[in-house]
Amino acid sequence: MGYQRVLLLGATGQTGGSILDGLLECGKFDVDALIRPSSAYSPSVAALPQRGVKTVIADIGAPVDELAILLNGYEIVISAIDAMGQLAQLNLATAAKKAGVKRFVPCAFISIAPPGGVIDLRDEKEVVFQHIRKLFLPYTFIDVGVxxxxxxxxxxxxxxxxxxxxxxxxxxxxxxxxxxxxTDIPDIGRFVARIVDDERTLNKYVYTWSxxxxxxxxxxxxxxxxxxxxxxxxxxxxxxxxxxxxxxxxxxxxxxxxxxxxxxxxxxxxxxxxxxxDNQPAYAKYLGYLDARELYPDFKPxxxxxxxxxxxxxxxxxxxxxxxxxxxxxxxxxxxxxx
Amino acid sequence: MGYQRVLLLGATGQTGGSILDGLLECGKFDVDALIRPSSAYSPSVAALPQRGVKTVIADIGAPVDELAILLNGYEIVISAIDAMGQLAQLNLATAAKKAGVKRFVPCAFISIAPPGGVIDLRDEKEVVFQHIRKLFLPYTFIDVGVxxxxxxxxxxxxxxxxxxxxxxxxxxxxxxxxxxxxTDIPDIGRFVARIVDDERTLNKYVYTWSxxxxxxxxxxxxxxxxxxxxxxxxxxxxxxxxxxxxxxxxxxxxxxxxxxxxxxxxxxxxxxxxxxxDNQPAYAKYLGYLDARELYPDFKPxxxxxxxxxxxxxxxxxxxxxxxxxxxxxxxxxxxxxx
Missing domain, CATH: 3.90.25 (UDP-galactose 4-epimerase; domain 1)
Known part of the structure; x- marks a missing residue:
């Protein structure tokens, strides 16, 4: 088994930063950061190469064929995009399907909640989740509680x-x-590193918690x-x-x-x-989620x-x-x- | 274990008729038919009591408290409502939650398809499914292929x-x-009788096929x-x-x-x-469905x-x-x- 190649969007954000740390700490992944042109010259982006993280500058709204060429060769794509950018993931998912990505992790990363009028942001994420399912694109949806x-x-x-x-x-x-x-923010990435390396979580919802x-x-x-x-x-x-x-x-x-x-x-x-x-184990399981603590009993958050x-x-x-x-x-x- | 009490909506329709036959043939259920006032005097409804099926005449758009009283005492509610009546199930589900129904089976009963713009009827069913999930009402969604x-x-x-x-x-x-x-229409009910009597299918999608x-x-x-x-x-x-x-x-x-x-x-x-x-096993499993043939290998459709x-x-x-x-x-x- 070689390293799995991961492309991470949002690596300089709060959730994405934890995910980057978790993936690097785990040592099983070769991580590149997908950076939008508007952030290309920010100091936090400039600091990534010192950690061995290559930056891939790309407009995620680019034509699907162009974007697919950039995504080609990544086994895993993880998006920790900001709350206002959710629908920008539609194009990214289409390109990921075209590029043959083996696991797409869109930006869930909130507390457990059902779609359908409870939280507008959750409903926007549902549009992305439905798009992914229509594409028959392998996925994992990860929520993290509060x-x-x-x-x-x-x-x-x-x-x-x-x-x-x-x-x-x-x-x-x-x-x-x-x-x-x-969940403690630094533990999000440690959970994610385990979840994306696990066949049991493919095409599943998972929640993390301590x-x-x-x-x-x-x-x-x-x-x-x-x-x-x-x-x-x-x-x-x-x-x-x-x-x-x-x-x-x-x-x-x-x-x-x-x-x-x-x-x-x-x-x-x-x-x-x-x-x-909503943000409780019994309801999460009712909604079909797997419990990351049950999946990884060795890991103590x-x-x-x-x-x-x-x-x-x-x-x-x-x-x-x-x-x-x-x-x-x-x-x-x-x-x-x-x- | 006594008989499970089932209330079936749509018992005189094509899918509901098969379900009624399947439940009666199985012998484990005490089945009542929920009949809307407009159908109360139809010949097919008149024939139900001869088969030991009690009819419960009710307007499923009635106030939730009234409807909940009627649903009280049924472990299982199955809806095989017609294609134009899907959203009428919203009120029925709310009443079922209030009445403490142990398993609500809304009208899925179509071929496998994802929600989100592929089939308008499927999207209308999704509104019902999301409502059920928001209610934390135990459910099983059953699709039957063609x-x-x-x-x-x-x-x-x-x-x-x-x-x-x-x-x-x-x-x-x-x-x-x-x-x-x-799936053969008469087998739908035989599958349903097995599925609703099975803890493994609670809060799950299931598809039937031969x-x-x-x-x-x-x-x-x-x-x-x-x-x-x-x-x-x-x-x-x-x-x-x-x-x-x-x-x-x-x-x-x-x-x-x-x-x-x-x-x-x-x-x-x-x-x-x-x-x-869409209507294939690999895609159904990707969407989270259980395969009724794998659940009931003894049953030969x-x-x-x-x-x-x-x-x-x-x-x-x-x-x-x-x-x-x-x-x-x-x-x-x-x-x-x-x-």
Missing amino acids: WFQTSFPTLPSGRVDYASIFIPNTTLHAGGDIPNLL DLLSQNQVFSILEEMSGEKIERTHVSADNIEKSIKQIKAALEADPSNLSKRLSLLPAQYSYSRAVRG KSFREFTRELLDGKAEKPYKDNKLFERLKSGLEDGMVQ | WFQTSFPTLPSGRVDYASIFIPNTTLHAGGDIPNLL DLLSQNQVFSILEEMSGEKIERTHVSADNIEKSIKQIKAALEADPSNLSKRLSLLPAQYSYSRAVRG KSFREFTRELLDGKAEKPYKDNKLFERLKSGLEDGMVQ
Whole structure:
């Protein structure tokens, strides 16, 4: 068995960066990064060759025949494209089919949720998944639950603010009692490296996780390990549903409002995770997912308690550093919806 | 283990009739028929109690709470609703969830095809499937390939015309070389009785079949067993695709044209089965289907050769007897599309 050749789109992003690390750490893959022309001269792209990662500059909207020539020879194509670029994967998948790619991993990488009106972003991904299935292109769809890095509450002392993307972040959603699958960002890539090297996951859904915790349990762990008391705020299930209706009404009146569009995502995530309770093992299995922990019992992902220890020790990393899309999302949120 | 209580919608239709026969023949089920008020006084409904089948008259569009009371106590609900009534199953599924139904079998019962623009009817079924999944309602989706009864060509002597729904029927689609999964109508119910009594099929797709034959192979079997020579006519892949485009254009100009709407279905079936080649085992498995023949190796469905023997002996039954919807479909076809 030689190295498997992997082409990774989004290698400089949060999820894609973890995947790149995981693939390189595993040592079984020869990884190239697919870079769009607009990012060709960014410092993070410039740093890739030092790690032995060749960059392939390509417009993923190029004619299928051209793109297929570039994809030719890769066994695996993994896309960790940004949330706004989902439909750009349609052309990429068509080219991957033409190039004879053996496994196409489109950008799932969110929490478990059904298609059909629960989360607009999930429905956009479903368009891509359906396109892949129509192509008879071998695939694996990988979801990761919720990141540790966006799950922890802030503390009154401010000592975890350095790693928090929302300050303050002390809101319990719909009571906070529903458990959710959680994954540490660096473990995403370690899971992905195992999943894409496994015949059992071909043409399957897989979910990764390390802990299954409710918001209340997460808050308690932070309180216990820090010795601080968190002043909880609350948003009810009713208010989450009302927010979604308001945002949708606003979007109907002004469909080009990107901040509004972005603010829909956290509201719908909240509805799916905290009201419907989609992001749980029983529901995932009902939807047909395989459990990555059952597939790889030898692999011990980082626990939320271990993560919290690092967080309190000042060793956690804030996600979405210098991410312009995320800054827009935050300003959308600060327009006053849900959080 | 007592009898499982089954409520069957569509018991007097072609597929539902086979399912009723299969469930009764199997002897493990206590079957009631869910009858819509408009059909309450039809002769075929009147004949049900003589077979020990209780009829439950209900408007499936009734408020969910009312409908849930009627569904209460049934372990299994099977819907073999007509092609035009698919979305009426949304309300029925919601009520089934409320009533605690253990397995909901919506109306799939067509040939293997992916959702997402290949067959409009399949996409309508997908809306129902997604609704079921959002409800976390236990389900089994069962597809049956193509019926023997609509697959055989007519012969010059006219001796099989008595059982044919199209006369003449001698057209090879897109060369006629692509194999298709075929099932005898009476075997559908025998498969269904096994499938709904099997834990392995819970929350899964299953396909039934007895033979995997191309149109050319089917024509050859008829020629060989009858001693007659069939004068083949041809419709090319290009013409099939053109027909679909023309029908869609006509429907856009006149969306209420039911004949046009109905004529889209055979054209899209032809595209899926004869051009794309969707209705085959490898593609079904790729889509996540279980194979009913692998699940029940003891059950020997009727082969196409056995069926042809009966057909030539004058013992076959013409499907869709007195079916008004089908008469409309036929007149749509005779408007000149595809066939």
